[in-house]
Amino acid sequence: MIYKIIVVKSDFTSKLGLKKYRDAVDPNKIYDIIGEASADYYIIVPDILYPYKRDILRIAEEFKDNDMVIVIGKPKSPFSRLLLTLSKSPITLKNGKLQSSLAVIIRKDLVQKINNVTSLDDLLERATRIAEVLYDVPLYDYVLTIYGRLPKTFLIALHEPLRIIKFGLVGFSGAIVNLGTIQFLSTHYPALLTSPPGLFLMAYTGFEISLSWNFILHELWTFRDLELERGLLSRIKRWLKYHVASLGSLLAQSATIGLLTGIFHFEVIVSAAFGILAGFILNYLIGRFYTWKK
Numbered sequence: 001m002i003y004k005i006i007v008v009k010s011d012f013t014s015k016l017g018l019k020k021y022r023d024a025v026d027p028n029k030i031y032d033i034i035g036e037a038s039a040d041y042y043i044i045v046p047d048i049l050y051p052y053k054r055d056i057l058r059i060a061e062e063f064k065d066n067d068m069v070i071v072i073g074k075p076k077s078p079f080s081r082l083l084l085t086l087s088k089s090p091i092t093l094k095n096g097k098l099q100s101s102l103a104v105i106i107r108k109d110l111v112q113k114i115n116n117v118t119s120l121d122d123l124l125e126r127a128t129r130i131a132e133v134l135y136d137v138p139l140y141d142y143v144l145t146i147y148g149r150l151p152k153t154f155l156i157a158l159h160e161p162l163r164i165i166k167f168g169l170v171g172f173s174g175a176i177v178n179l180g181t182i183q184f185l186s187t188h189y190p191a192l193l194t195s196p197p198g199l200f201l202m203a204y205t206g207f208e209i210s211l212s213w214n215f216i217l218h219e220l221w222t223f224r225d226l227e228l229e230r231g232l233l234s235r236i237k238r239w240l241k242y243h244v245a246s247l248g249s250l251l252a253q254s255a256t257i258g259l260l261t262g263i264f265h266f267e268v269i270v271s272a273a274f275g276i277l278a279g280f281i282l283n284y285l286i287g288r289f290y291t292w293k294k
Contacts, residue, residue: 004039010046031117045103060105067127069105166222178210215242223292245286253279
């Protein structure tokens with residue numbers, strides 16, 4: 001059996017600048033490919049779900065006796081059901097049958113019945129054997145697929161909290177690395193504790209090591225899904241930019257403490273808490289829209 005996978009561009013990847021599947025096509029090109037390609041089955045799948053092509057192929061093999069197979073995402077919540085009703089899938093049917101679809105599998109025999117395929121509705125009307133298969137996509141990718149149909153403003157508001165949590169966890173791990181580095185240096189090189197230059201060197205070493213630690217985790221995890229250059233030179237440039245973001249965070253934290261304690265007479269621990277929060281917000285914004293900007 002020959003299977004032709006047609007990967008369709010989704011709005012989600014372009015809205016947030018995520019990595020794109022290089023061979024993805026516009027939805028209006030689907031029917032040109034079906035008309036030109038020679039295959040026993042055509043599988044249409046959004047780019048965001050291409051990593052699950054093996055599962056889709058397995059479904060195609062299992063239901064190969066059907067003219068069409070509609071792979072439907074299993075709703076995770078009442079809100080997702082409502083959103084599916086109100087939103088538009090990158091793979092659409094006029095009658096809404098594919099409103100929650102993840103993929104469509106079409107048999108060659110069905111395509112040959114129609115001289116000029118212009119929509120999936122044409123195929124659905126001529127199909128005599130149609131199967132609907134529920135596929136339970138992992139929650140994170142399901143969220144991307146469903147909520148990615150929202151306008152960009154709402155999409156960022158819903159999607160970025162996931163990234164902010166990652167950013168915070170990385171920052172927490174970096175604090176541990178920073179403190180661990182200082183503890184190591186003070187234990188093995190006690191002479192550093194006896195002079196201001198030594199103390200500065202110890203603090204700067206902890207800062208630099210933890211910063212590089214955070215940067216590596218952000219590259220490999222927090223911002224991994226963004227469409228960015230991954231060459232060595234590009235990574236070095238982002239590493240230098242990350243220093244700017246970290247410096248901005250330090251200044252924001254210091255200014256907040258100085259303002260709240262020095263002028264408004266807050267307790268220093270309270271000022272420090274607000275300072276850390278201000279520094280974190282600024283650090284994230286600079287990182288997201290400067291350091292890791294497409």
